Amino acid sequence: MKRTFGATGRLVPLFRAGLIAGVVLAAVTYPLAALGGLGAKVTTGEIAWPAELQSFSPARTSYVYAADGTTPLAIFYEEYRRYMTLNELSPFIQQAIVASEDSRFYSHNGVDAKGIGRAFVANSQAGGVSQGGSTLTMQYVRMALRDGAETPLEAQQATQQTTARKVREMRLSMEVEKRMPKSQILERYLNSAYFGHRAYGIYAASEVFFSKHPRDLTLTEAATLAGLVKSPSEYDPATSDRQAATERRNYVIERMAGLGYLSPDAVTRAKAEPIKLKLTTPPSDCVSIPKKINSWGFFCDYFKNWWTSQPAFGGNAREREDKLRRGGYTVVTSIDPKMQEIAENNIGANAAIGSPFAYGLVLSEPGTGRVKAMAVNRVYSLDQGRNPMHSIPELRKQKMKGNYPNTVVPLLGGGDLPGYQAGSTFKMFTMLAALDAGMPLSTSYDSPFRYKSIYDGGEGNMCGDRWCPTNASGAMTGRHAMWSGFGKSVNTYFVQLEEKVGADKVVRMAEQLGLEWRTKVDKWNALPANAKNWGAFTLGTSDVTPLEMANAYAAIAADGRYCDASPVISITTPEGGPAMYSRKDGTATPVADPKCKQVFSPDVARAATDAARCPTGDRPARGGCGGWSTADSVRGTAGRPVAGKTGTTDSTRSAWFVGYTPELAAASFAADPDNPFNAVGDGQSKIPVDAVAHTLKDALKGQPVRQFVPPSSTMVGGE
Numbered sequence: 228m229k230r231t232f233g234a235t236g237r238l239v240p241l242f243r244a245g246l247i248a249g250v251v252l253a254a255v256t257y258p259l260a261a262l263g264g265l266g267a268k269v270t271t272g273e274i275a276w277p278a279e280l281q282s283f284s285p286a287r288t289s290y291v292y293a294a295d296g297t298t299p300l301a302i303f304y305e306e307y308r309r310y311m312t313l314n315e316l317s318p319f320i321q322q323a324i325v326a327s328e329d330s331r332f333y334s335h336n337g338v339d340a341k342g343i344g345r346a347f348v349a350n351s352q353a354g355g356v357s358q359g360g361s362t363l364t365m366q367y368v369r370m371a372l373r374d375g376a377e378t379p380l381e382a383q384q385a386t387q388q389t390t391a392r393k394v395r396e397m398r399l400s401m402e403v404e405k406r407m408p409k410s411q412i413l414e415r416y417l418n419s420a421y422f423g424h425r426a427y428g429i430y431a432a433s434e435v436f437f438s439k440h441p442r443d444l445t446l447t448e449a450a451t452l453a454g455l456v457k458s459p460s461e462y463d464p465a466t467s468d469r470q471a472a473t474e475r476r477n478y479v480i481e482r483m484a485g486l487g488y489l490s491p492d493a494v495t496r497a498k499a500e501p502i503k504l505k506l507t508t509p510p511s512d513c514v515s516i517p518k519k520i521n522s523w524g525f526f527c528d529y530f531k532n533w534w535t536s537q538p539a540f541g542g543n544a545r546e547r548e549d550k551l552r553r554g555g556y557t558v559v560t561s562i563d564p565k566m567q568e569i570a571e572n573n574i575g576a577n578a579a580i581g582s583p584f585a586y587g588l589v590l591s592e593p594g595t596g597r598v599k600a601m602a603v604n605r606v607y608s609l610d611q612g613r614n615p616m617h618s619i620p621e622l623r624k625q626k627m628k629g630n631y632p633n634t635v636v637p638l639l640g641g642g643d644l645p646g647y648q649a650g651s652t653f654k655m656f657t658m659l660a661a662l663d664a665g666m667p668l669s670t671s672y673d674s675p676f677r678y679k680s681i682y683d684g685g686e687g688n689m690c691g692d693r694w695c696p697t698n699a700s701g702a703m704t705g706r707h708a709m710w711s712g713f714g715k716s717v718n719t720y721f722v723q724l725e726e727k728v729g730a731d732k733v734v735r736m737a738e739q740l741g742l743e744w745r746t747k748v749d750k751w752n753a754l755p756a757n758a759k760n761w762g763a764f765t766l767g768t769s770d771v772t773p774l775e776m777a778n779a780y781a782a783i784a785a786d787g788r789y790c791d792a793s794p795v796i797s798i799t800t801p802e803g804g805p806a807m808y809s810r811k812d813g814t815a816t817p818v819a820d821p822k823c824k825q826v827f828s829p830d831v832a833r834a835a836t837d838a839a840r841c842p843t844g845d846r847p848a849r850g851g852c853g854g855w856s857t858a859d860s861v862r863g864t865a866g867r868p869v870a871g872k873t874g875t876t877d878s879t880r881s882a883w884f885v886g887y888t889p890e891l892a893a894a895s896f897a898a899d900p901d902n903p904f905n906a907v908g909d910g911q912s913k914i915p916v917d918a919v920a921h922t923l924k925d926a927l928k929g930q931p932v933r934q935f936v937p938p939s940s941t942m943v944g945g946e
Contacts, residue, residue, distance in 0.1 A: 269675040279375030280403060283310075283415050286374065286427070287555025287801055289510075291530065293523075294563045294599075294796060301516055301527050305552040306427040307509050309434070310801065313414045317444040320429060323453035324417060326482035329363040333409060337364040337400035370419040378669025387722045422452055423459030433510070436464065438505040444495070447500045450479040464502045473502055498816055511821040514609055514635065522571055524607025526598070527563050529641030529774070530794040532833045539808030539818045544928040546736050555801040560794050561597035566590055566926045570602035574895065575914075579604040580632045583618045584907050587639050588895040589916050590926065591777040593887065595821040596790030598774065599926075601639045608633040618902040629901050638900055640774025641792075645745040647881045647898045649776060650874030653737070653767035655783070655885075658709055658721075658838060660736040661728045662831045667944025668709045668850055670724065677706050678719035681726050682762030694762050696722050711853030716873060718766060725765045731758035733765060739826045740779035740789055746770055767874055773894040780871070780885045781892035783836055786829035786936075834942035836935050839870035843886065848937035861886060864920035871919065875912055880904065882912035886919045889933040891926060893919045 284744040288304035313321065325332045331339050339362045362367070372385035379739055384392065403412065422432035432452050433441040444452070444755035454462050454475035477498045484494045510516070513527035531551070533541065540547035540554075550556075571577070573590045587603035614628040630636050633788065637644050661670065689695065696718050703717045712720035734753055743748045749769045752761045774792055782789035798806040798819045805817040841852035844859030845868055857873040861884075871886030881898035895915035899905040 230545060270662050277372060277375070277399070279371045280368065280399065284369070284375065285370075285419055286553035288431075288766050289551050289554055289556040289558065290894065291527070291558045291560060294559065294561055296559050298520075298564055299517070300520075300523060300530075300560060301513055302509065303531075303551045304509070304511055304513060305549070307425050307431040307511075308418070308427040308555075310428070310555070311414075311430045311441055313410055313417075316417065316441045317449055318431060319446045319449035320396070320417070320433075320441060320444050320582055321413060321451065322483055322486070322488040323449040324413070324420075324456070326477045326488065327450075327453040328366065328456060330482065330486060332363050332413070332799065335362060335364075337362060337402075337404035338397045340736055351404050361396075362400065364403055364412055365396050367412055367416045367419060368396050368399045368403060371415070374419065381814075389632070402467055420456050421459060422455045423463055424465065425509075429488065434507055435509065436504055436506065438507045446480070446489070447476065447497050447502070450483070450497070451476045451502055452746050454479045464504055465506060469502050474477070476502065484900065498778040511592045513607070516607065518636045521607050522576060522602065524566065524635070525603060525605070525637065526560070526567075526601040526794065527638055528607070528635060528637055529598070529601060529639070530558075530560055532637070532641050533792075537807065537808070537818060556806065557799040559794060559797045561592070561599060561796050562601070562794070563590075563599045566922075567600040567602065569925040570600040570893075570918075570922050573918045573925065574602045574604065575854050575918075576602050576604045583615075583629060583899050583901065583905065584897055584911065585631070585638050585900050586895070586914055586918070588893060588915075588922060589639050589773040589777040590922065591774075591781040591792065591892045591894075593781040593784035593889065593892055594788060594790065594823075595871065596781065596793045596823070597796065597821070598777075598792060598794050599891070600773070600922075603638050605631060605638065606633045607635060609635055618899055618905050623659055626919055631901075636900065640772030640796075643745065644772065644900075645749075645770040646772035647885045647900070647903070648767055648768060648876045648897055649769075649771045649896070650767040650876045650881070651718075652776060652872045652874035652883050652885050652894075653716075653769070653771075654713060654721045654765055655780065655839065656737040656740070657725045657728070657765040658713060659740075659783070659827060659831065659835050660732045661709075661724050662834050662942065663730050663736070663827045664732065666724075666728065667942055668834050669937065669944035670727075671706055671708045672712075672720050672723040673706050674698070674704065674712065674717050674720040674723070674797040675721070676701050678722055680722050680762050682730070682760055696766065707853070708850060709838045710841050710847055710850040713838045713872065714852040714856040716842070716857050721765045722762060725762065729759060730761045730764055730877075731755065734761060736826075737764075737779070737928070738922040740782055741792065742769075742771055742775050742779065744769065762776075765870050767876065773896050776885050777882070777894035780887050780894065782826060783832045783839070783870075784887040784889055784892055785832075786826040787825055787832040788823050789826045793819070793821065829936075830939050830942050833936050834938035837868045837938050837943075839872060840868065840935070842873060843869050843871050845869055848935070849943045858884060858916045858920075861916060861920040864917070865923045865927075867923075869920075869923060869936050870935070873912075873916060877905045879909050882907055882915055884915040884919050886923060888923055888927065889935065890930065891923060895919045895922075920921050 240344050286306040287308050288302055290302050291300045293300055351444045373382050376382035376385055395499035415453045418428040421427055424435050426432040426435040429441045433439055437448050462472045462475040480494055480497050483489045516524045516527055534551050535544040535547045540550040574586045579586055585603055590600040591598055611628045611633050614633055616623040617627045617629045677695055677697045679690055680694045683692055698718050703715050707717050707720045744753045800806055807815045808818050809815055836848040840847045842856045842858050843861035845862040861869055869886055869888050883896045885894040895918040897907045897911050897914050
């Protein structure tokens with residue numbers, strides 16, 4: 228007896244094949260019969276109208292640009308997709324999709340009874356699914372429900388092969404046809420379909436396979452893409468054997484001719500052409516940033532970390548990142564290509580790329596908090612295979628690689644790295660707290676080489692049960708006011724000033740200016756019960772990042788107005804409006820808008836700036852700097868008024884300079900991020916000073932010279 232395969236794939240007697248075909252046909256035609264009985268009564272009252280069909284919202288690619296709005300920085304996607312309207316597409320692709328997937332698209336009402344019947348017969352004879360009976364509308368409904376699914380179960384229910392799902396899909400398709408014109412259905416279909424190679428929608432498919440805009444697709448290119456929808460892997464033209472792809476393309480071309488879209492001559496010419504691809508792999512995320520701007524990867528990483536911290540995009544970091552990858556946003560960031568290049572050149576980002584010491588610089592804009600540049604002598608890369616051994620001897624023995632030159636560690640801030648001790652740059656927080664408490668610039672103390680403080684704990688230098696800090700040089704001994712005390716970085720002056728205002732007030736001032744405590748030691752010291760005894764805080768024993776320091780000093784340049792550090796200028800939704808968030812009072816505000824607060828008065832800021840002109844070799848409006856300073860070359864190099872402060876730690880393990888003009892604030896450092904005990908040494912301590920001075924000079928070249936506003940007589944006091 229002859230045998231054949233049934234629908235289950237098992238061998239069955241031939242005389243039973245007809246019976247099985249009939250059963251299969253009845254089973255699969257049931258949805259159509261059920262629909263026929265209900266078709267006249269389909270209403271939204273009987274079947275819920277899904278929101279996914281009302282508003283088209285598949286996953287879309289987010290595009291991120293530099294501050295000029297045109298220089299690409301990165302793209303983020305889960306499904307590479309960009310929405311296109313029909314008038315942005317080649318007519319060939321519209322015709323090819325209809326010919327390939329639904330030749331009666333313009334005549335049916337969402338469900339094609341003839342097509343379904345033909346498919347059912349073919350499938351029953353084949354003992355499986357050999358033809359699909361779904362119209363373009365039905366396919367669109369399925370894709371919309373799948374793309375709009377919020378859980379894996381919802382996605383499964385949208386695509387599972389069940390009678391109930393098929394009936395619902397048909398009913399919804401008929402309702403879609405009542406609510407939408409054919410052109411809108413076709414447009415949404417073309418933006419939903421999957422073409423393989425992670426290309427969702429016709430824009431992605433055109434770019435991935437042919438590296439062109441879909442409006443420029445030729446006849447043969449359009450037919451090739453249309454042929455992929457049925458089975459992207461089976462007809463993939465990027466494989467070594469293109470026979471299946473060519474045969475499928477030619478089938479589509481013939482179907483186009485059958486619908487009157489093409490003449491016989493056009494068909495002959497098109498079928499004779501070989502498939503010519505120009506493949507593109509769209510980059511994704513910060514690690515795929517273009518090689519020529521690889522150094523921007525650290526800024527990109529900061530942007531991504533910032534995004535995942537914004538409640539406007541979800542309830543947790545995972546939801547927010549999902550919004551970035553699926554939301555289709557257009558983001559203009561704050562990174563200025565020219566300033567970034569200037570910062571890289573002045574920090575020696577390329578020349579010193581093989582050093583274990585990191586030389587970094589961050590530029591911040593006073594009054595907005597926007598980060599204009601983030602430069603460091605590292606390569607942004609996950610590949611550490613060729614990195615040298617770690618700079619900590621014990622780890623080097625264990626064959627552990629160092630984080631240079633390749634790394635993705637957020638060395639400049641914006642991540643979870645604690646940072647580096649910033650030394651005397653912290654004296655600024657003590658001076659601000661004192662000025663804010665009503666102490667004038669003229670506040671004077673006799674400042675010996677060694678001073679016995681009121682604090683019973685500190686970083687070494689103990690004399691009995693008290694902390695006894697010393698100055699860096701005996702030349703600093705004498706009576707100082709804030710101008711000379713700050714200009715010469717007199718430790719014993721600032722410990723006395725801290726004692727007077729209260730160490731806890733100094734810590735709170737730093738917190739008000741954006742500093743966060745990430746190590747267990749710093750968190751413990753900053754607790755309200757402990758901060759009063761954190762005497763060493765004024766000497767910069769806490770870890771901090773260049774991003775935080777640039778932004779803190781930017782608040783002084785902005786007359787006491789602190790703004791959260793931000794990597795964005797604008798965030799635009801796919802609908803064309805700004806991404807919004809709700810304030811506590813219920814008002815809606817663009818997410819990208821600066822978030823600022825007044826921390827201290829403009830007069831306090833101006834007084835602090837007046838004293839901060841002393842370290843740079845500038846001349847304060849009031850008072851005297853005492854004849855010399857720690858970075859007296861900065862004013863001459865920058866060629867304009869500039870304020871700032873140097874900072875070094877014990878044995879010059881790290882070196883800093885933070886400086887600002889009315890327009891820009893910059894923080895630069897030198898340290899070994901892998902091994903904080905590997906001292907940069909005095910010979911490299913001037914690198915941050917010069918880097919900031921030259922960066923401010925070059926970044927502001929051609930701009931009018933702005934003067935600092937002098938403080939009031941009240942803030943100056945008796946000179």
